[in-house]
Amino acid sequence: MKNTIFFINSLGQGGIENYLLRFLTFKKQSFNHVYIYVKSGRNGILHDQFLNIGNVTVIINKIGYASIFDFCRIFKFLQKHRNYSLCDFSGNMAGPIVALASIAGIANRITFYRNASRRYSPSLVRNFYDRLAKGLVQRYASAILFNSKSGREYYFPNFYSNEQRYRIVYNGLDYKQFNCSIKSLRSELKIPADAFVVGHLGRYDASKNHDTIFKVARALACNNKKIYFLLCGSGVKAASERIFTNSAFSDKVLILENHSPAIEFFNTINCFYFPSVTEGNPNALIEAMACGKPIVASNIKPIRECIPQSYYDFLIDPYDYEKAEEMITKIYKEGYKAEPSLIIEMYDCNIWFNIFYDIL
Known part of the structure; x- marks a missing residue:
């Protein structure tokens, strides 16, 4: 039974927060006690879900990087x-x-x-602080993990x-x-049963490339009466x-x-x-692939x-909105048989969550 402190930046529905929530839910019987320390000082939608795990204490205190x-x-x-x-x-x-x-004696x-x-x-100050902080990680971290x-x-x-500290720990999916x-949001959102729904799940952030998503959504929604878009994520509504x-x-x-739960979003869409x-x-x-949804995604290395x-074959330049329209339309017209079993096997939580737990 472990006692662990996790440092995260928020309690919103981001990738880190959802990963930690699912990991702790899966391994809750293996922890004696867990602290979740929220460095931004802001509460979020996942707060109560973390507390419901049962052996978790959430601390919300802002940590200023120069304080x-x-x-x-x-x-x-x-x-x-x-x-x-401790895991940050x-x-x-x-x-x-x-x-x-x-310095405090945590092993x-x-x-x-x-x-x-x-x-x-980037800026001179940010780059300097980043290099300084990275040096502290290299010197003081007992393990340095990456999810890719x-x-x-x-x-x-x-x-x-041969440096054992640097390890890859992929995400785990408790399918x-x-x-x-089995619930879908179609009735609630008044989406016709015969509509082809394209979905995106992610907060509004430059990394998610919402400007291109908006271009594709506008073009396909205008040009095909059967194609709908369902976008879900913090800040997306205001931005659009x-x-x-x-x-x-x-x-x-x-x-x-x-x-929440995300499965209801995936049950609603036909393509991600x-x-x-x-x-x-x-x-x-x-998660989209595990649910058997065809995808059109970026051809970036990660x-x-x-x-x-x-x-x-369904990976394209992230900014090529015309190619995205073409690929989505092709899936709409011709269909695509996805292979969810491959993804479920690749991200088996019994493997990856246990590897992470053992490192803790």
Whole structure:
């Protein structure tokens, strides 16, 4: 039975947060106690779901990256819990936390990189802090994890292959738990039974490439009366209002801020469109394929790494909206027989969640 402190940035429905929620739900009987420390200081939609696991305490305290007061408070907390293991999902930004944990006497200090590239706008100050924090990770982390080979190659291109600290831990999918409902949202959203619904699941963020998604949705909704779009994610509705509100096709491009369980979203769609410009090991894409949905996705290296080769013909340049329209229309007209068993096997939670647990 383990005691562990997890540091995350939010409690929203992001990839890291959903990964941790599913991992803890799957392994809850193997933990004595868990702290989830939210570094942004903001609450979110997953707060109660974490508490419902039963042996989890959520702490919501903002940690300023240049705040001596915040770091002193964290250090005292870590000293009191030196018998815990620690995992920070912040990539390079975990550096100060794992350094303080080392000084506080915590033996097992893990940094987990969940993206395959940096997601901030570079500046002299940010680049300096990033290099400094990365140096702390290299010096003080007892294990450095990545959810893709692409992430490891990006952040540590010169790592030593015999260095046991650098490990790949892919996402795990508890398909029986995930596939918990046969409910569709079509009736609730007034989508015709014979409509072909293209879906995207992800928060509004530059990495998700929503501008291209909006272009494709507008074109296909205008040109084919049977094709609908269902977009789901925090911030997407506000970002799309100027494009779709009061438009001639606003009833065919439907937007949800959040929805749980995700399986009801996947039960509603016929095709999953995922033109991200950078990713780690994307939960939403994996889940769509596990549900047997055909995909049109980016041909970026992290996505090629995470899917079976039989899907490669459906990977395109993330900004090529005309090719996306062509591919989606082809799937609509001709259909595509997906192979969900391959994905379910690749991301078997009994393998990957247990590997992560053993490292903790």
